[in-house]
Amino acid sequence: MxxxxxxxxxxxxxxxxxxxxxxxxxxxxxxxxxxxxxxxxxxxxxxxxxxxxxxxxxxxxxxxxxxxxxxxxxxxxxxxxxxxxxxxxxxxxxxxxxxxxxxxxxxxxxxxxxxxxAPVPALAPAAGPEPDEPAPTPLTEQDQVFVKDGERCWFVRLADIRLFEINGSYTQIYFEQHRPLIPRTLQHLEQRLDNRVFFRANRQQIINLKWVESIEPWFSNTLKIKLRGGPEVEVSRQQSVRFREMLSL
Structure with missing residues (x-):
């Protein structure tokens, strides 16, 4: 280049x-x-x-x-x-x-x-309505994202973020000792994150699978996952099934 x-x-x-x-x-x-x-x-x-x-x-x-x-x-x-x-x-x-x-x-x-x-996308067919907004650009774990919370700013590699968690109308990000809040929904983040690395554990949390320290069976055939550096995350019943299917041989 x-x-x-x-x-x-x-x-x-x-x-x-x-x-x-x-x-x-x-x-x-x-x-x-x-x-x-x-x-x-x-x-x-x-x-x-x-x-x-x-x-x-x-x-x-x-x-x-x-x-x-x-x-x-x-x-x-x-x-x-x-x-x-x-x-x-x-x-x-x-x-x-x-x-x-x-x-x-x-x-x-x-x-x-x-x-x-990146390959040049093919032209869309003429028929059919255009979407209201373009699909979000997917991110890899090596991408670095800009995070701002109040007067504090960070550049963070997605690989260093171990957890996204709903906190009121915001999403809280866990990396190092920091816990900034961003005005994004988990649904928005799911569209942008690599689902081979980031897993929707339940309605409230998305975890980085590369930060998993331990997994143990929990109530009603669910799972409890401990992340390096904390915290522990309870995986919903439906997502526990998906987790086993996705990561089993």
Missing amino acids: NALLVDDSRLARTELRHLLRAFPDVTVAGEARHAEEARTQLRALQPDVLFLDIHMPGETGFELLASLETAPHVIFTTAYDEYALRAFEVNALDYLLKPIQENRLAAALAKARAKLT
Whole structure:
């Protein structure tokens, strides 16, 4: 994949170019110091991926994107974490904080490869009504999601989330020692999560199967599952049957 690096700092561009040498399938097609130079490079090079700083002389990275009719896949590179939510609102693939870590860069490039190699969907037949809204994009356990609860924000790999649990009109997320609340339903999350990894244990909870520490028989032929780091989850009767069928040889 061809990449364009846009950053007013020559040192930052040099460092990113050096990190990208570890990925043989990535070619740095060009560099730009500000938005106007980036527009010229985008027209000439038509890169697959744009590594974009936010604070630059003249226009910001967001203003550059707003001025483009079409844009390549965008990975933001910045020293500031307060623009993360806005970055995902403009459909950025990822948001890398400086100094950029190689493992985070690898994860961002994996997302770019997945987008670039995804098959082009066939045209829908003309007959029939259009759906009210597009189907949610499925996520893998290696995807990183942005979570905001009040004034606190996190970037969390789905693989690190062990439990989603209804809490009032919100869903509570369990990862590390944190328990933020998000305005999403379990039904919405089920559509987006990989059902080979995330299992709907009951009406209230979705568990990450890779965090299961132990399983024991429970009342009325149900199961009780203990997750590493807690808590224990009681699987409903119907879902206990499905759990056995799904995971038995």
